[in-house]
Amino acid sequence: MTWPEEFAQRYRDLGLWRARTLGSILRDSAEKWPEHTALVDGDRRWTYRELDTWTDRVAGGLRGQGIGRGDRVLVHLPNIAEIVALSFALFRVGAVPVYALPQHRDTEIAHLRQAASPVAYFGSADLPEADRVVGDGPDPADVALMLLSGGTTGLPKLIPRTHNDYEYNLRASAELCGFDENTRYLAALPVAHNFALGCPGVLGTFWAGGTVVLCTSADPETAFPLIHREKVNATALVPPLVLVWLDQAEHLGLRLLQVGGSRLKEEAARRIRPELGCELQQVYGMAEGLLNYTHLDDPDDVVFTTQGRPLSPLDEIRVVDGELQTRGPYTIRTYFGGDFDSFTEDGFYRTGDLVRLESGNLVVEGRKKDVINRGGDKIPVEEVENLLLGHPKVHDVAIIGVPDEFLGERSCACVIARGEPPTRRDLVTYLTGLGVAAFKLPDQVRVLESFPRTAVGKVDRKALAL
Numbered sequence: 001m002t003w004p005e006e007f008a009q010r011y012r013d014l015g016l017w018r019a020r021t022l023g024s025i026l027r028d029s030a031e032k033w034p035e036h037t038a039l040v041d042g043d044r045r046w047t048y049r050e051l052d053t054w055t056d057r058v059a060g061g062l063r064g065q066g067i068g069r070g071d072r073v074l075v076h077l078p079n080i081a082e083i084v085a086l087s088f089a090l091f092r093v094g095a096v097p098v099y100a101l102p103q104h105r106d107t108e109i110a111h112l113r114q115a116a117s118p119v120a121y122f123g124s125a126d127l128p129e130a131d132r133v134v135g136d137g138p139d140p141a142d143v144a145l146m147l148l149s150g151g152t153t154g155l156p157k158l159i160p161r162t163h164n165d166y167e168y169n170l171r172a173s174a175e176l177c178g179f180d181e182n183t184r185y186l187a188a189l190p191v192a193h194n195f196a197l198g199c200p201g202v203l204g205t206f207w208a209g210g211t212v213v214l215c216t217s218a219d220p221e222t223a224f225p226l227i228h229r230e231k232v233n234a235t236a237l238v239p240p241l242v243l244v245w246l247d248q249a250e251h252l253g254l255r256l257l258q259v260g261g262s263r264l265k266e267e268a269a270r271r272i273r274p275e276l277g278c279e280l281q282q283v284y285g286m287a288e289g290l291l292n293y294t295h296l297d298d299p300d301d302v303v304f305t306t307q308g309r310p311l312s313p314l315d316e317i318r319v320v321d322g323e324l325q326t327r328g329p330y331t332i333r334t335y336f337g338g339d340f341d342s343f344t345e346d347g348f349y350r351t352g353d354l355v356r357l358e359s360g361n362l363v364v365e366g367r368k369k370d371v372i373n374r375g376g377d378k379i380p381v382e383e384v385e386n387l388l389l390g391h392p393k394v395h396d397v398a399i400i401g402v403p404d405e406f407l408g409e410r411s412c413a414c415v416i417a418r419g420e421p422p423t424r425r426d427l428v429t430y431l432t433g434l435g436v437a438a439f440k441l442p443d444q445v446r447v448l449e450s451f452p453r454t455a456v457g458k459v460d461r462k463a464l465a466l
């Protein structure tokens with residue numbers, strides 16, 4: 001389930017795992033910088049002391065509800081201050097937030113309920129009450145939170161991250177990115193996603209004593225005025241948003257612009273400094289753990305053309321048949337509920353990404369997993385295919401990625417019709433009716449007589465894409 005003891009021992013001995021819980025991050029910073037602004041959400045602002053007090057109140061409320069150590073709680077909130085206070089309160093009582101994305105709808109929430117058996121739900125959909133158990137405080141080796149996989153094969157899996165490993169993840173990231181008490185980080189991507197949560201994200205900013213500015217939309221109309229008003233100096237984006245920001249060609253005065261989640265084109269990378277006036281850092285990460293960063297003092301070519309190198313000296317990486325495999329102090333050894341295909345016998349996680357190493361830095365060249373990366377949003381194709389098979393006009397369906405200038409790739413549903421062929425609108429209306437996140441809706445539909453098959457009879461997605 002977790003790291004073998006010899007590995008855990010090494011990570012502790014080397015001071016990577018410090019036996020700190022995530023709840024203590026806010027407490028420590030509140031002691032060091034009580035009057036410093038910790039959090040800004042629109043017109044609402046909290047100092048570290050205030051946020052710490054609020055968190056304790058929420059924790060008391062959770063305990064009053066009987067929510068405690070080890071209980072999973074489904075958190076389905078946008079970037080509002082409540083997701084911050086609730087998360088820290090859950091960390092403090094030892095309950096485990098399971099982070100749904102704000103874009104998720106009934107179908108995804110139903111899946112998460114089934115997969116995680118949460119005792120409570122915080123968000124906009126309705127959940128009946130479940131059994132509740134009272135517990136005590138957390139142990140650093142406990143699971144602190146659960147992230148969703150960008151989708152391997154089948155339905156999104158739950159990724160259990162411990163206090164020990166995630167505290168290291170965000171602390172090492174904050175150090176590498178030079179975060180300190182003067183950092184003013186704009187959370188433009190969802191806080192519920194690993195990138196904005198802990199790479200270094202909002203948690204890394206709190207660890208460093210900086211200020212987190214929340215934003216519910218990364219559109220320039222919303223984000224740019226906030227950047228100016230709050231003197232934001234660091235943020236993280238996915239590549240399509242970078243293109244939108246570049247179109248505005250406005251100097252933002254950011255010290256650091258992190259970009260990751262999908263492949264950033266070199267041409268866009270080169271425009272960032274002259275047009276937005278900020279330094280680029282490429283981030284190639286995954287909710288399962290491993291993070292790769294370009295460094296702030298790397299030569300331009302490295303920053304513009306590679307996805308950087310592993311965060312930790314204890315990260316182990318190897319490339320097998322083009323696929324990146326990894327294990328290390330903050331990479332899971334198994335998914336919640338188990339899954340043996342994604343891990344090798346010696347504990348390496350098979351990323352499904354095809355990479356090459358270029359003088360020590362990774363370049364992501366493709367993937368072998370059945371996921372479409374739609375500008376950073378991961379579409380688990382099997383999940384959507386299974387839903388579409390329920391449509392009366394669909395006999396069979398295969399969803400493939402097709403190249404897209406803006407998103408990197410978009411989705412195409414290849415359909416064998418049952419009688420009258422379905423239109424895109426038919427399928428979109430159907431999926432929307434089921435309550436599916438908008439980014440999973442097919443961008444286009446192609447009707448075919450039959451699918452090309454591989455030698456073993458599986459749909460040949462590569463041939464379909466031609």
Ligand code: OOB
Nearest residue numbers: 150194195199260261262263283284285286287364
């Ligand atoms: C981030 O995490 P996930 O879990 O949503 O998705 C992980 C997958 C990777 O396996 C890779 O296929 C792709 O997203 N990816 C990239 C990339 N960053 C992630 N592909 C090309 N270039 C990049 N820079 O997406 C994530 C987690 C933490 C930090 C940043 C991104």
